Amino acid sequence: MRQDESASSQEDPVISPAFPSDFAWGAATSAYQVEGAATEDGRGESIWDRFSHTPGAVADGGTGDVATDHYHRYREDVALLAELGLNAYRFSIAWPRVIPTGDSGVNAAGLDFYDRLVDELLARGIAPHATLYHWDLPQPLEDAGGWPVRQTADAFAAYADVVARRLGDRLASIATHNEPFITADHGYRQGNHAPGRRDPRAALAASHHLLVSHGLALQAIRAAAPDLPAGIVLNLEPTPPASGHPLDVEAANLAHQRVNRWFLDPLVGAGYPPDMADAWEWDRSEIRAGDAELIAGRMDFLGVNYYARNVARSPLLPSLPPAPDRETTGLGWEVYPQGLREVLDFVVSRTADLPLYVMENGAAYPDDPADPSRDPQRVSYLRRHLEVAAKAIADGLPLRGYFAWSLLDNFEWALGYGPRFGIVHVDYATGRRTPRDSARFLAEVARTGSVPPERT
Numbered sequence: 001m002r003q004d005e006s007a008s009s010q011e012d013p014v015i016s017p018a019f020p021s022d023f024a025w026g027a028a029t030s031a032y033q034v035e036g037a038a039t040e041d042g043r044g045e046s047i048w049d050r051f052s053h054t055p056g057a058v059a060d061g062g063t064g065d066v067a068t069d070h071y072h073r074y075r076e077d078v079a080l081l082a083e084l085g086l087n088a089y090r091f092s093i094a095w096p097r098v099i100p101t102g103d104s105g106v107n108a109a110g111l112d113f114y115d116r117l118v119d120e121l122l123a124r125g126i127a128p129h130a131t132l133y134h135w136d137l138p139q140p141l142e143d144a145g146g147w148p149v150r151q152t153a154d155a156f157a158a159y160a161d162v163v164a165r166r167l168g169d170r171l172a173s174i175a176t177h178n179e180p181f182i183t184a185d186h187g188y189r190q191g192n193h194a195p196g197r198r199d200p201r202a203a204l205a206a207s208h209h210l211l212v213s214h215g216l217a218l219q220a221i222r223a224a225a226p227d228l229p230a231g232i233v234l235n236l237e238p239t240p241p242a243s244g245h246p247l248d249v250e251a252a253n254l255a256h257q258r259v260n261r262w263f264l265d266p267l268v269g270a271g272y273p274p275d276m277a278d279a280w281e282w283d284r285s286e287i288r289a290g291d292a293e294l295i296a297g298r299m300d301f302l303g304v305n306y307y308a309r310n311v312a313r314s315p316l317l318p319s320l321p322p323a324p325d326r327e328t329t330g331l332g333w334e335v336y337p338q339g340l341r342e343v344l345d346f347v348v349s350r351t352a353d354l355p356l357y358v359m360e361n362g363a364a365y366p367d368d369p370a371d372p373s374r375d376p377q378r379v380s381y382l383r384r385h386l387e388v389a390a391k392a393i394a395d396g397l398p399l400r401g402y403f404a405w406s407l408l409d410n411f412e413w414a415l416g417y418g419p420r421f422g423i424v425h426v427d428y429a430t431g432r433r434t435p436r437d438s439a440r441f442l443a444e445v446a447r448t449g450s451v452p453p454e455r456t
């Protein structure tokens with residue numbers, strides 16, 4: 001070592017808390033957003049097929065018919081994960097591929113696809129983390145009432161059983177739902193996601209049945225694959241008040257109950273947050289005896305998806321201009337890395353030492369047209385969130401893994417193909433994958449177990 005280097009490292013040590021060597025480092029995708037092959041090998045119609053083909057529903061008229069063609073290119077995508085040195089992959093299973101009608105008859109070819117994917121991952125030393133439901137309900141189940149009816153929860157448990165029997169011996173973890181808040185709120189209240197219903201009462205019923213379905217699916221998974229770690233993935237966000245005005249404080253409290261507590265509290269046995277239930281004038285008629293215990297069944301981990309903070313402003317007060325120093329992503333979402341710590345602390349207040357995974361974190365930015373593999377803003381976003389994650393671990397929080405959203409550019413729901421979240425760029429005309437700098441950056445953190453100092 002040269003003299004000047006050792007001198008500078010003594011004066012200026014790199015403070016970078018290390019990640020444990022068994023930390024899960026991965027990237028995430030979901031079936032409808034990447035698979036394509038929408039009508040192949042017996043796959044049934046999902047609510048997202050129906051919705052995306054409805055004129056005006058998706059910003060650019062995009063659909064998941066082809067998406068990134070992951071169904072055919074999965075080997076290449078797994079090879080990419082391996083080249084990057086990531087040791088984990090989070091993907092979702094398309095229910096309509098496995099049970100095309102939703103509630104009867106297993107499509108062997110559909111199940112075989114996930115079997116091949118899991119084996120390919122394992123052959124490359126990559127741990128498969130599966131999610132059973134990332135928003136693609138079989139359309140026949142929606143036609144029969146969708147999540148607002150309880151039979152959908154029973155059908156979900158039967159689907160969970162089929163998957164756990166077939167893949168349960170090889171998966172590293174299984175999550176029942178991805179972001180049930182979004183399923184109920186966007187799908188049934190706001191209607192900007194499939195199935196596009198705008199019915200607040202139906203959204204409440206859906207939220208309860210999503211939780212019931214989680215509890216039933218946990219039981220099915222336990223019976224079929226007792227050693228498989230099982231949990232759920234929630235979207236969480238800090239909701240601070242925009243000002244000290246009592247109306248803003250009230251709005252912030254309600255937003256916190258609506259987004260963060262509505263699902264987590266029942267899952268830990270604390271029941272639905274009462275102020276929010278009252279604000280919705282919910283008669284609770286869907287709740288049956290035993291549901292509270294069913295929903296609060298033992299979990300092995302909780303997945304956290306974190307993107308941004310959402311400052312709460314009362315609708316009764318005039319809107320405020322955004323703070324001048326507010327940094328945002330290409331989608332206008334606030335960049336607020338400390339919020340990751342805030343949501344982890346909130347979760348730990350309810351789950352204590354339950355293992356936690358960041359199952360999604362990432363950002364969409366417009367590409368540099370000259371070179372879409374250069375993404376300094378995404379690197380900076382990941383760097384700052386990973387620094388917060390490292391600090392959380394150093395402080396003793398039970399964080400066990402981090403998955404960037406997303407492995408690939410993909411179909412971003414109602415926003416279509418415009419927003420690009422991938423750490424790997426996808427040329428939609430050719431399907432060509434090109435790792436971005438952010439993929440190399442994540443690979444370096446995974447390889448070294450620490451966040452490298454910023455190079456200027």
Ligand code: FCB
Nearest residue numbers: 030178179235405412421
């Ligand atoms: C999350 C979703 C994921 C993706 C990201 C940007 O809410 O789980 O599918 O759309 O947002």
